[in-house]
Amino acid sequence: MLEKRTDSPNQSVEEVFQEYGNMLYRIAFVMMKNAFDAEDVVQDTLIKYMEHTEGGKTFETEEHRKAWLIRVDINLCKNRLRFYKNHPKIGMEQLSRYYEEKEDTRLMDSLLLLPANYREVLLLHYVEGYQGKEIAGMLKLSEATVRKRLERGRGKLRGILEETE
Amino acid sequence: MEDKKWNEEEMIEKEHNVWEEDVESRLHAAVHRIVPDEPARERIIEGVKAGKRNRRRLAPRVPAAVLAVCLLLSLLCFARPGFVGEEVVVYAATEEYGWQKLMEGERILLKKQPYDTTEGGDSMEHLDNMEQAYYPYKCTFRLELPENYLYDRQFITLRDDFITERGGIIEWKVAQDRPEDTGRISQGNLSLWIVNEKRERIAAMEVELTKENGECYAELKCVWESEAYRKRKVRR
Numbered sequence: 001m002l003e004k005r006t007d008s009p010n011q012s013v014e015e016v017f018q019e020y021g022n023m024l025y026r027i028a029f030v031m032m033k034n035a036f037d038a039e040d041v042v043q044d045t046l047i048k049y050m051e052h053t054e055g056g057k058t059f060e061t062e063e064h065r066k067a068w069l070i071r072v073d074i075n076l077c078k079n080r081l082r083f084y085k086n087h088p089k090i091g092m093e094q095l096s097r098y099y100e101e102k103e104d105t106r107l108m109d110s111l112l113l114l115p116a117n118y119r120e121v122l123l124l125h126y127v128e129g130y131q132g133k134e135i136a137g138m139l140k141l142s143e144a145t146v147r148k149r150l151e152r153g154r155g156k157l158r159g160i161l162e163e164t165e
Numbered sequence: 166m167e168d169k170k171w172n173e174e175e176m177i178e179k180e181h182n183v184w185e186e187d188v189e190s191r192l193h194a195a196v197h198r199i200v201p202d203e204p205a206r207e208r209i210i211e212g213v214k215a216g217k218r219n220r221r222r223l224a225p226r227v228p229a230a231v232l233a234v235c236l237l238l239s240l241l242c243f244a245r246p247g248f249v250g251e252e253v254v255v256y257a258a259t260e261e262y263g264w265q266k267l268m269e270g271e272r273i274l275l276k277k278q279p280y281d282t283t284e285g286g287d288s289m290e291h292l293d294n295m296e297q298a299y300y301p302y303k304c305t306f307r308l309e310l311p312e313n314y315l316y317d318r319q320f321i322t323l324r325d326d327f328i329t330e331r332g333g334i335i336e337w338k339v340a341q342d343r344p345e346d347t348g349r350i351s352q353g354n355l356s357l358w359i360v361n362e363k364r365e366r367i368a369a370m371e372v373e374l375t376k377e378n379g380e381c382y383a384e385l386k387c388v389w390e391s392e393a394y395r396k397r398k399v400r401r
Contacts, residue, residue, distance in 0.1 A: 017206075021201065
């Protein structure tokens with residue numbers, strides 16, 4: 001990953017939202033499976049960011065800031081998921097507003113059917129482009145666990161896709 | 166014959182890679198299309214500015230101390246010692262991932278460890294050396310059990326191999342392949358029974374052990390759990 005030094009250590013919350021808002025939203029959306037919770041999670045992440053920087057803490061690099069935001073975003077999702085006894089599944093109508101191709105809807109539907117621990121590593125690896133070591137650091141897991149979850153997640157995703165073919 | 170098999174494996178590997186690349190790019194494109202619309206963006210940023218958190222509160226906030234006391238009381242009242250937060254898990258030693266939890270229906274490639282001759286002591290050395298010549302390597306498993314629970318095992322023989330136990334580790338001693346075994350797949354089952362402190366059977370598991378092309382694999386084939394044990398796991 002490119003290590004970029006931060007020019008302004010404490011970016012305003014608007015700037016952070018401008019730069020990382022979409023990424024935080026799509027991670028939260030895939031984790032929470034609905035737009036309402038995704039909005040709340042992004043909002044809470046930004047509030048946490050505000051509190052963090054107002055406390056005088058800075059980030060060494062831009063990558064550090066990004067990784068911190070992803071970690072907080074995912075942790076807030078997990079906290080929320082713990083509150084829900086039955087994780088609600090997203091309806092097709094919610095997903096289909098993003099997709100015209102049926103295949104894309106089917107792929108996303110399959111991704112959302114995976115357990116949260118597989119979903120998060122697949123998302124960080126395939127979508128956000130992080131490597132096993134970086135994901136391990138973010139999620140406080142061992143590298144071997146991340147690799148295994150990636151392997152199992154891929155297998156499960158493939159299984160679901162084949163079943164629904 | 167071997168060439169044909171190798172080619173088939175290579176084809177499968179290639180198919181896997183093509184599939185993965187295709188899904189990776191589709192997934193990347195599909196997830197990147199998820200973006201908040203303009204009203205959502207406004208709601209988020211307004212909420213942040215107002216410092217509002219959890220617009221839809223999920224549960225009333227209860228002080229941590231109160232929660233801790235409730236948890237302690239419920240543990241004292243309902244829990245059997247050593248059971249809370251625990252379940253029966255079988256782990257296998259693998260080369261790539263270290264100790265790996267076996268999951269039903271998933272075949273795992275096992276780590277082949279050279280047979281260790283040092284554990285028997287000097288007087289046993291000649292016996293150990295003989296054994297090592299017969300069993301060049303071993304694959305290992307361990308069970309994680311709730312406190313006071315015990316297990317028993319039975320191994321349906323796999324040619325000359327056998328299962329033994331040393332220091333809480335189940336060892337599958339793998340015998341040398343005979344020339345006539347080349348290209349053959351051999352399988353055997355390791356059965357495990359778990360009993361609680363009253364010696365009631367609470368679970369039974371079957372691990373299928375396979376030798377194929379010089380590699381060893383394990384797969385958790387069949388799991389039976391008593392109704393009481395299942396309910397406890399669900400409650401947990």
